[in-house]
Amino acid sequence: MTVTRPRIFDALLFTGCGLGTIEVSGSAGSPPNAAVRAREDGRQLESRSDERSLIAFAFLAADNPELSADVEGTLTGTSVAVTLPAGSVVTALVPALTFTGVRVVPDDRTAKDFTHPVSYTVTAEDRSSTTYEVTVTVKAPLCQPSASGCTTDVYDRAVAFAASHPKHSASTS
Numbered sequence: 188m189t190v191t192r193p194r195i196f197d198a199l200l201f202t203g204c205g206l207g208t209i210e211v212s213g214s215a216g217s218p219p220n221a222a223v224r225a226r227e228d229g230r231q232l233e234s235r236s237d238e239r240s241l242i243a244f245a246f247l248a249a250d251n252p253e254l255s256a257d258v259e260g261t262l263t264g265t266s267v268a269v270t271l272p273a274g275s276v277v278t279a280l281v282p283a284l285t286f287t288g289v290r291v292v293p294d295d296r297t298a299k300d301f302t303h304p305v306s307y308t309v310t311a312e313d314r315s316s317t318t319y320e321v322t323v324t325v326k327a328p329l330c331q332p333s334a335s336g337c338t339t340d341v342y343d344r345a346v347a348f349a350a351s352h353p354k355h356s357a358s359t360s
Contacts, residue, residue, distance in 0.1 A: 239288035239311035241319045244269065250281040250296070260321065267321040269301075273328040277301040280323070288312075 244260035244267045253276055260269040271277065277300070284295035288309045299305050301323035310316040 235311070235313035237311045237313045237315050239286070239309045239315060239317050241267070241284065241286050241291075241307065241309055241317075243283075243285040244319075244321060245283045246271070246280055247283045250283065262319075265317060265319045267319055269321065269323045271323060271325050273326045275325050277323050277325065282321070 241262060244262065246254060246258045246269065248254045248257050254271070258269060258271055260267040279298045280301050281298050282295055284291055284307065286295075286309045288311045290310050292308045292310070293299065293305075295307075301321070304320045304322045306318050306320050308316050308318045
């Protein structure tokens with residue numbers, strides 16, 4: 188025997204009693220969303236906000252003892268890029284997020300492994316959401332580590348460059 192289930196409409200509109208239009212939407216397996224558009228007399232009734240955005244992303248030195256200073260990310264659309272100082276360990280960083288909306292998942296202020304990009308989803312009152320991808324890179328070291336320490340540092344590179352390019356050398360006259 189085949190059981191036919193009723194089709195769930197993507198949106199149902201209710202009108203009447205001079206209150207305006209109530210829109211209910213949803214999909215199978217998720218709770219419905221409801222928003223009141225406006226009364227027929229033009230006055231706005233209560234509605235749920237769809238405002239949601241990531242405003243700022245940073246790693247604060249106070250929350251990440253291995254950092255000597257706060258490091259802010261650069262937001263471009265739904266991507267966040269963060270560049271940490273050379274030698275930074277990215278396996279247990281605690282981010283600080285500033286956002287509009289009702290929640291962010293995963294929770295901010297929780298240590299995360301940023302070896303690979305991490306996604307954060309910001310949700311609005313009306314349950315709409317936007318996902319942001321955070322990519323963390325670590326600056327290259329200023330020297331090449333070896334068993335005896337750094338074999339080349341920035342000063343040595345500058346001296347070598349100046350010696351091989353005499354017209355770029357500083358004059359001492």
